[in-house]
Amino acid sequence: MFRVLGLFSLLTFITLSFTPLLLAAQNDDGYVPPQLLRVFYTDKKMLKTLDEAGIDLRCAGRGPGYVDIIVESGPITKAGHPAHKLLKGFPRVDVRVENLDKMAEQYRDKADLGLYHTFDEAVTELRSYADDYPDLAEVHELGTSHEGRPVYALKVSDNVSADEGEPGFLICGMHHSREWISVEVVMAFAKRLLEGYGKEARIKELIDNREIWLIPVQNPDGFVYSTTKYRMWRKNRRKNSGSSYGVDPNRNYSYEWGGAGASTSPGSDTYRGPSAGSEPITQIVEQFAASKKNLKGSISFHSYGQLILWPWSYTYDPAPDDAILGDLARSMAKYTGYSPKQSSDLYPSSGDFDDYMYGTCGLASFTFELATQFIPNEDKIKPICEKNVKALLWFVENAADPFPILRHTALGATTNSGPYALSVVYNKSHHANFGLKKVVVNWSKDGQAQGQLNLLSQGNDTYGVELPSAGLGDYSYHFEAIGKDGAVRYPATGDFSFQVVDSLYLLVDD
Ligand code: 0X9
Ligand code: ZN
DSSP, X not given: OOOOOOOOOOOOOOOOOOOOOOOOOOOTTSOOOOEEEEEEOSSTHHHHHHHHTTOOOSSSOEETTEEEEEEOSSOTTSTTSHHHHHHHTXXXXXXXXXXXXXXXXXXXTOTTOTTSOOHHHHHHHHHHHHHHOTTTEEEEEEEEOTTSOEEEEEEEOTTTTSOOOOOEEEEEOOSSTTOTHHHHHHHXXXXXXXXXXXTOHHHHHHHHHOEEEEESOSOHHHHHHHHHTOTXXXXXXXXXXXXXXXXXXXXXXXXXXXXXXXXXXXXXXXXOOXXXXXXXXXXXXXXXXXXXXXXXXXXXXXXXXXXXXXXXSSOSSOOTTHHHHHHHHHHHHHHHOOEEEEHHHHOOOSSOHHHHHHHTTOOEEEEEEESSSSSOOHHHHHHHHHHHHHHHHHHHHHOSSSSOSEEEEEEEOSSTTOOEEEEEEEOTTTOTTSOOOEEEEEEEETTEEEEEEEOEEOSTTEEEEEEOOOOSEXXXXXXXXXXXXXXXXXXXXXXXXXXXXXXEEEEOOO
16 A cells, blocks of 8 residues: 655756757748747756746746747748847757647648547537436536626536535646647547446446546637637637737636746737636636635646646745646656656746635645647557546546655564564645644554554654554554544545565555
């Protein structure tokens, strides 16, 4: 049940000395299509200058030592272009996609978007799930967008029409219009759950004991705009004052709205909107999440970057539950191969989904950046969905109580024959009203109860005790947090355990 992991931090020094190579393909009529550039940097501070100049650093991919940016207007080779001068100081700039208009060309003449769902197809499919599995699936209209399109949620649970208070999860796709693959993963999860219920014990167990809310298309207006008018559209379709359109839905949530990494310019791709939660599609999701008291976790799918991000986004400070969030992200990363990191390590941004879900609603919330491009080729849809559905299944199974009152942080011994030092951390931020009085551990050896020991405070909300040696064999134990109104067991069910075999001291993993 418990494993001690050694963590090593790797420091990478990158030295680059390339000459900037800036290209722009200009059409006869002078129109310059949007380009995707990869800008390499040697120091994160260099990004600040781009950010401050209004270059969007937060809407494409990024990796160690580089950030992808979309340059929308005019050839950046022109001295007048705001990016031209700024990019001069960077060791290397590659043009990744010379013409973003052409990137999704293969779908241009297909009204049905090939294997991708259109908005209407996604809605029809959700409805068919409710028709085909009336006891397990229900379509809820949560509200409507600026242009009057419904935001739908599919609830998946046994006794679906009852609120059973089971641990709940909120899974969203399509905040950003051009990130079509995000819809596919949420739709694939719905399919896997519903088709699996009658066949797979694991799925039945899940649906019987969870309430799973799926919003495949959080931003319907933007999605329709991207799929019918302009593929690279990102925001929603608010008519701003002036001639610009759109608010970035992932800068508009009302937790820490208006801070870092969100633009005040309506024309920007990361425009935060006129006020916190100003957008109907953001309000809908906020109100939904705040009203569902049984929600425990949430994931918002985006593309691209192959990342799993956890709060905070708005600050470099670690979240109070950073260790737990990081562990959950690292576990999910095992299924996807994506890189887990705190959101702001990528870049800080404010008013995003995760910070609201974690900061306001107390959920374990994550952003997945799928794939290596916004709209991957059709043949990539299936493998991307499959591995992300695996991560989703793991999450919904394992994050039902993401922030337990105690957390087991260490098990150690200086010699193989013990004693065995245990320590736990009290999660004060999530259980402020518990009134912790003491922590005890009940332990057994080879199934024989050995009694109860008090843990001593070691400062910083950490409590510890040593289990005495009782010879070779199987040790098991669970803790109890004793508060003003009673005790809470940890783990809720089962025990932690380890074995002492011969002269070896073995930790047993779950
Ligand atoms: O910037 C965003 O909203 C997300 N990336 S995207 O390229 N899909 O637009 C990332 C959201 C996570 N937040 C931070 N990294 N701050
Ligand atoms: Zn996105």
